[in-house]
Amino acid sequence: GEDVEQSLFLSVREGDSSVINCTYTDSSSTYLYWYKQEPGAGLQLLTYIFSNMDMKQDQRLTVLLNKKDKHLSLRIADTQTGDSAIYFCAERFGDYKLSFGAGTTVTVRA
Amino acid sequence: AAGVIQSPRHLIKEKRETATLKCYPIPRHDTVYWYQQGPGQDPQFLISFYEKMQSDKGSIPDRFSAQQFSDYHSELNMSSLELGDSALYFCASSSRKGSGRVEQYFGPGTRLTVT
Numbered sequence: 001g002e003d004v005e006q007s008l009f010l011s012v013r014e015g016d017s018s019v020i021n022c023t024y025t026d027s028s029s030t031y032l033y034w035y036k037q038e039p040g041a042g043l044q045l046l047t048y049i050f051s052n053m054d055m056k057q058d059q060r061l062t063v064l065l066n067k068k069d070k071h072l073s074l075r076i077a078d079t080q081t082g083d084s085a086i087y088f089c090a091e092r093f094g095d096y097k098l099s100f101g102a103g104t105t106v107t108v109r110a
Numbered sequence: 111a112a113g114v115i116q117s118p119r120h121l122i123k124e125k126r127e128t129a130t131l132k133c134y135p136i137p138r139h140d141t142v143y144w145y146q147q148g149p150g151q152d153p154q155f156l157i158s159f160y161e162k163m164q165s166d167k168g169s170i171p172d173r174f175s176a177q178q179f180s181d182y183h184s185e186l187n188m189s190s191l192e193l194g195d196s197a198l199y200f201c202a203s204s205s206r207k208g209s210g211r212v213e214q215y216f217g218p219g220t221r222l223t224v225t
Binding site: 033043 | 141166168200204215217218
């Protein structure tokens with residue numbers, strides 16, 4: 001979506017941490033999401049964060065939100081080959097609809 | 111746990127034909143969303159329904175229409191198909207009640223190919 005921006009590619013070594021960054025423009029967004037899409041598959045909801053929070057941790061996933069800079073990041077600890085996928089950040093606005101970024105393709109190398 | 115079901119999973123149509131895509135939301139979800147994802151692109155919001163009424167509209171062509179039925183399933187009808195309509199069409203569902211109003215779950219998608 002035009003209001004959400006992400007870097008397009010990330011290559012990471014297996015076992016390292018991955019950090020995927022996203023910027024958004026709508027300051028009225030209430031929730032921000034991370035979805036994972038494997039080749040030929042649907043969108044899997046990974047996690048989300050409420051706009052009045054600055055951090056959320058869920059097992060290997062850590063979401064950081066800098067509301068002042070409208071910057072969202074997803075950190076994946078101990079990245080595995082199964083983490084290779086496209087990761088979309090999305091903001092919720094209006095009547096619950098989502099606006100997605102272009103997606104970051106994460107490639108995990110051995 | 112039950113997920114969003116979409117049918118068919120794959121559909122091949124010719125130009126100017128019509129297509130109907132079906133979506134069955136997660137049980138007890140009252141809101142359905144349709145998104146279109148072109149090749150190498152991010153999903154774009156098309157239209158949504160809450161309690162069988164259209165609740166929001168995005169970049170949906172006039173050739174497309176949709177509705178939500180009494181059992182909450184939804185259908186996306188596409189007429190006068192064009193080559194550019196070839197895409198992955200996702201349905202998502204959510205519940206606006208209680209703590210479930212945050213998550214929006216996506217189905218596996220219907221891959222439409224127009225030749």
